[in-house]
Amino acid sequence: MTQQGVRWSVDQVLALAPDSASRKAGSKLGAAGPWSGTGSSREGAVWGLCKGSGSTPYRTVVDVVGGSGAPGPAYKCSCPSRKFPCKHALGLLLLWSGGEASVPDDGQAPDWAEEWLAGRRRTQDEREAGRAGSPSGPADPEGARRRAERRAERITAGATDLEERLTDLLRAGLATAEQAGYGLWEETAARMVDAQAPGLASRVRELGAVPASGPGWPVRLLEECALLHLLDRGWLHRERLPDALAATVRTRVGLPSSPQGPPVRDDWLVLAQYDRTDPKLTTRRIWLHGAASGRTALLLSYGAAGRAPELTLPVGLVLDAELSAHPGTGGLRASLGEQFAPPAPTGVRPPGGTTAEATARYGEALRDDPWRESVPVTLDDVIPVPDGDSWQLADATGGTALPLTTAARSRPGLWRLVALSGGAPVKVFGECGHRGFTPLTAWPTGPGNAVRLC
Amino acid sequence: MNTGSSLPPPPAWEDLVTAALLGTDRRTPPGAAPGRGAPSALLDAAAAETVRRRAGLRPGPAAPRPRPAPEDRRPPLPPAAARRLALLLADRPGTAQGGRRGTTPDLVELLPQWLSAVNERGFAAPPESLPALLDAARARTDLRPAALRFAGPRALWLARLNPDWRFALRASPGGGTALPGPQEAGRIEQLWQEGLFAERVSLLAAVRARDPDAARELLEATWPTERAEDRLMFLDSLRAGLGPRDEPFLEQALADRSRNVRATAAELLSALPQSALAARMAVRAGACVAVDHTRDTPTLLVEAPHECDAAMERDGVSPNPPSGRGERSWWLGQLVEAAPLAGWPARLGGRTPEQIVAMPVADDWLGELHAAWCRAAVRQRDPDWSRALLGPPSAPGAGGPGAVSLAERAKLLGTLTAPVRAEWVAGFIAAHGLSEAFQLLGVCSVPWAAPLGRAVVDALNIARDAGSYPWSFSGVMGLAERCLDPSEAVRLDALLAVPDEQEDASPGAGGYWAEAFQRLCRTLRLRAAMTAELEVPA
Numbered sequence: 001m002t003q004q005g006v007r008w009s010v011d012q013v014l015a016l017a018p019d020s021a022s023r024k025a026g027s028k029l030g031a032a033g034p035w036s037g038t039g040s041s042r043e044g045a046v047w048g049l050c051k052g053s054g055s056t057p058y059r060t061v062v063d064v065v066g067g068s069g070a071p072g073p074a075y076k077c078s079c080p081s082r083k084f085p086c087k088h089a090l091g092l093l094l095l096w097s098g099g100e101a102s103v104p105d106d107g108q109a110p111d112w113a114e115e116w117l118a119g120r121r122r123t124q125d126e127r128e129a130g131r132a133g134s135p136s137g138p139a140d141p142e143g144a145r146r147r148a149e150r151r152a153e154r155i156t157a158g159a160t161d162l163e164e165r166l167t168d169l170l171r172a173g174l175a176t177a178e179q180a181g182y183g184l185w186e187e188t189a190a191r192m193v194d195a196q197a198p199g200l201a202s203r204v205r206e207l208g209a210v211p212a213s214g215p216g217w218p219v220r221l222l223e224e225c226a227l228l229h230l231l232d233r234g235w236l237h238r239e240r241l242p243d244a245l246a247a248t249v250r251t252r253v254g255l256p257s258s259p260q261g262p263p264v265r266d267d268w269l270v271l272a273q274y275d276r277t278d279p280k281l282t283t284r285r286i287w288l289h290g291a292a293s294g295r296t297a298l299l300l301s302y303g304a305a306g307r308a309p310e311l312t313l314p315v316g317l318v319l320d321a322e323l324s325a326h327p328g329t330g331g332l333r334a335s336l337g338e339q340f341a342p343p344a345p346t347g348v349r350p351p352g353g354t355t356a357e358a359t360a361r362y363g364e365a366l367r368d369d370p371w372r373e374s375v376p377v378t379l380d381d382v383i384p385v386p387d388g389d390s391w392q393l394a395d396a397t398g399g400t401a402l403p404l405t406t407a408a409r410s411r412p413g414l415w416r417l418v419a420l421s422g423g424a425p426v427k428v429f430g431e432c433g434h435r436g437f438t439p440l441t442a443w444p445t446g447p448g449n450a451v452r453l454c
Numbered sequence: 455m456n457t458g459s460s461l462p463p464p465p466a467w468e469d470l471v472t473a474a475l476l477g478t479d480r481r482t483p484p485g486a487a488p489g490r491g492a493p494s495a496l497l498d499a500a501a502a503e504t505v506r507r508r509a510g511l512r513p514g515p516a517a518p519r520p521r522p523a524p525e526d527r528r529p530p531l532p533p534a535a536a537r538r539l540a541l542l543l544a545d546r547p548g549t550a551q552g553g554r555r556g557t558t559p560d561l562v563e564l565l566p567q568w569l570s571a572v573n574e575r576g577f578a579a580p581p582e583s584l585p586a587l588l589d590a591a592r593a594r595t596d597l598r599p600a601a602l603r604f605a606g607p608r609a610l611w612l613a614r615l616n617p618d619w620r621f622a623l624r625a626s627p628g629g630g631t632a633l634p635g636p637q638e639a640g641r642i643e644q645l646w647q648e649g650l651f652a653e654r655v656s657l658l659a660a661v662r663a664r665d666p667d668a669a670r671e672l673l674e675a676t677w678p679t680e681r682a683e684d685r686l687m688f689l690d691s692l693r694a695g696l697g698p699r700d701e702p703f704l705e706q707a708l709a710d711r712s713r714n715v716r717a718t719a720a721e722l723l724s725a726l727p728q729s730a731l732a733a734r735m736a737v738r739a740g741a742c743v744a745v746d747h748t749r750d751t752p753t754l755l756v757e758a759p760h761e762c763d764a765a766m767e768r769d770g771v772s773p774n775p776p777s778g779r780g781e782r783s784w785w786l787g788q789l790v791e792a793a794p795l796a797g798w799p800a801r802l803g804g805r806t807p808e809q810i811v812a813m814p815v816a817d818d819w820l821g822e823l824h825a826a827w828c829r830a831a832v833r834q835r836d837p838d839w840s841r842a843l844l845g846p847p848s849a850p851g852a853g854g855p856g857a858v859s860l861a862e863r864a865k866l867l868g869t870l871t872a873p874v875r876a877e878w879v880a881g882f883i884a885a886h887g888l889s890e891a892f893q894l895l896g897v898c899s900v901p902w903a904a905p906l907g908r909a910v911v912d913a914l915n916i917a918r919d920a921g922s923y924p925w926s927f928s929g930v931m932g933l934a935e936r937c938l939d940p941s942e943a944v945r946l947d948a949l950l951a952v953p954d955e956q957e958d959a960s961p962g963a964g965g966y967w968a969e970a971f972q973r974l975c976r977t978l979r980l981r982a983a984m985t986a987e988l989e990v991p992a
Contacts, residue, residue, distance in 0.1 A: 363508070
């Protein structure tokens with residue numbers, strides 16, 4: 001794999017933008033006009049001077065490669081913007097995506113850019129050296145153990161408390177939940193936060209929304225209450241569970257996990273990347289598929305309010321890197337280790353299956369993690385088909401189909417998928433679960449690049 | 455089945471739900487003992503059942519599949535152009551910043567030009583871009599024809615699945631269903647007899663485009679039974695491909711019950727210089743205008759009609775003038791407008807159109823007469839008369855609204871060939887500056903011809919030196935960004951720097967002008983890049 005000619009698409013660059021205003025501002029700057037002194041290096045750095053309203057142009061530099069321990073692109077710009085990346089960084093990357101005519105290859109970074117790039121390399125080296133020097137463990141193992149014990153006790157108290165509330169509810173009947181309203185659940189969720197069990201807290205909060213979720217809510221409420229009860233019981237009896245299931249319970253309750261598996265080096269195809277934003281936190285989920293290992297892995301990355309999560313991997317590219325799996329929840333969650341090259345274009349597509357195989361895989365995943373909402377699957381040769389007010393993905397041959405989730409139906413990505421298909425079979429990657437299928441990325445049957453749907 | 459097991463069968467899910475809804479105090483859940491442990495037992499059973507139900511999920515039956523989209527045989531966009539499209543569509547309307555526009559090009563303004571360039575080259579749109587294209591076309595009606603053409607057959611297929619894009623079906627002939635081909639006489643007949651009004655209008659237009667006579671015959675067959683408004687619309691579609699063989703039908707329509715239909719038929723006939731109506735109008739108009747040789751210079755004498763008789767009315771002359779206009783001049787105007795221009799030289803002593811237009815006119819009739827000739831020149835698309843009526847662009851009268859208003863001048867220019875038009879407007883700008891030029895520039899073909907572009911840049915330069923602010927010229931500046939030939943960018947180099955502030959200039963104007971010229975220059979370079987991206991490497 002050579003690094004030259006590895007330039008991202010417009011779509012991939014625009015996916016970096018923290019918000020739509022930045023997308024707009026960035027695309028305006030993606031023209032040759034205000035830029036001068038642009039260049040890029042073999043090592044994956046891109047730089048340029050952008051003329052703004054002032055007399056001195058802004059100095060913008062992007063490290064596209066990232067490096068071990070500091071993945072994804074990193075940005076530096078002399079503009080005063082608090083957006084990250086700023087519109088200049090986006091504009092520069094757009095210009096770079098346009099090809100060698102606008103941003104030449106193989107350049108030597110100017111001093112101001114080189115300084116920052118060298119600084120980054122130094123910290124990376126130090127970090128690596130640090131990792132090699134003291135391989136594991138915090139400075140005070142005894143203190144850490146005591147802190148962990150205290151937290152487990154608080155979670156146990158929270159889970160016991162929650163059990164009582166659930167049994168009270170079932171004793172009085174779910175019908176009362178409709179009248180009790182949202183406040184009851186908000187208060188319980190707050191108690192779970194106090195108990196340092198964020199996983200329980202968010203499940204409780206979702207519980208509160210169920211009675212207002214339309215017809216069939218009692219069934220959904222019973223399901224969610226029962227699964228929450230199952231999680232409580234799992235936590236309270238975790239020492240009697242098999243290791244993997246106990247790890248899943250710990251993760252579901254909300255304890256942080258760290259990668260344990262040995263690093264697996266592979267060419268990881270970036271299947272999908274999407275963000276969930278709530279007022280305090282943006283959660284980015286990135287699905288990868290290993291060409292050699294055949295494994296599918298999930299990377300999570302977080303950004304505080306107003307900032308995009310730092311890790312960005314353009315959909316459809318392939319990444320030569322090491323991944324380490326986290327314990328529990330079916331082994332899907334992983335952490336990104338060393339990257340050996342920047343993401344590169346590829347013709348590789350993930351292998352797929354039928355709709356029946358997708359639901360079977362979800363069923364199997366529940367064995368390891370009964371709380372799982374969905375599993376990542378690729379469907380081969382499916383056709384998006386309108387079904388009344390809804391949509392489904394139907395096998396091109398055979399008469400079965402998966403309904404799309406409510407969320408997927410209201411996204412613009414649905415129409416990109418329908419347009420891409422044009423009534424013909426396509427390959428679709430997405431999440432398949434008890435609510436239906438959420439398409440995330442699609443490939444045309446003929447030649448063509450991956451199309452983002454999320 | 456697991457008959458050997460001693461486990462009891464799982465309780466039915468419905469029974470669990472019922473017990474949960476009512477509460478275990480009122481309903482003991484299946485398989486549990488009443489009392490304190492009942493809620494917990496119910497939750498245990500429900501958890502097992504929930505996981506079991508989820509694990510057992512199977513795909514459902516497939517709904518009937520949509521018919522696949524018709525194939526788009528056009529070549530795909532080159533990769534660089536596909537990237538450009540993504541950028542242009544990402545910069546959607548609603549982004550207009552107030553006040554100063556800065557130095558960066560306005561991508562939204564370039565989308566129409568980009569679309570017409572891809573359409574000229576016959577590229578197909580990338581399928582995944584169709585939703586964004588349809589949304590853009592929905593938001594901007596001016597984009598619709600070009601965007602829908604580029605979007606192609608798959609977009610119409612898509613529009614049938616999404617009510618938000620219904621407009622695409624209305625905007626496209628046949629509403630996206632293929633119109634019958636020339637060989638399908640039966641389907642044509644059926645669609646004409648039974649189709650909805652919009653379908654019939656599209657059908658008539660399509661048939662007219664390939665066989666004018668067949669379209670007229672289709673219309674003749676059902677003419678007496680059509681409603682008046684429909685007759686008017688159908689008649690209007692004969693404008694395309696109008697020819698002498700339409701005359702008998704149009705003559706007959708002159709006797710129509712509807713006044714509007716009669717007027718349209720008369721208008722169409724008057725655009726056929728060989729028609730009997732045109733000849734009748736020539737006689738009537740000719741009787742009103744004569745050369746008076748008794749004066750020092752030959753002068754045109756005008757004697758307006760004294761009445762609007764039934765025959766005139768039948769030929770489409772409207773008898774009642776709008777308020778504020780005299781009856782006789784109103785009738786005269788209509789006669790001269792409908793009379794073939796080619797008849798005037800013979801009638802007026804063998805003079806050329808230039809000589810006729812230059813003649814003095816007695817008794818203040820000049821304005822009325824010239825205005826009517828202008829309308830006739832536009833209707834009959836007569837470039838000789840248009841040139842004569844426009845006069846030389848540098849003439850003092852051309853600078854302000856005289857006998858021929860700016861709007862009329864723009865229409866007259868429309869009858870000239872593109873180079874002649876550009877040359878005239880360039881001359882006009884050189885003599886009169888930019889303040890009146892906006893409307894005239896709008897009818898010039900894009901990119902502007904070299905002399906016209908030069909005239910505009912020179913005039914902008916002069917306006918800058920005169921010390922005003924550039925936003926007084928923002929309309930022309932915006933046009934220049936879209937219409938100036940990209941190769942003219944080099945000519946702007948001298949204008950990009952901020953000049954020294956002059957004492958009498960408006961404060962800061964120099965900087966704003968430099969900014970405006972920088973944006974103009976960047977936009978031109980961007981347009982050049984956009985065009986280059988559309989060239990397929992050999």
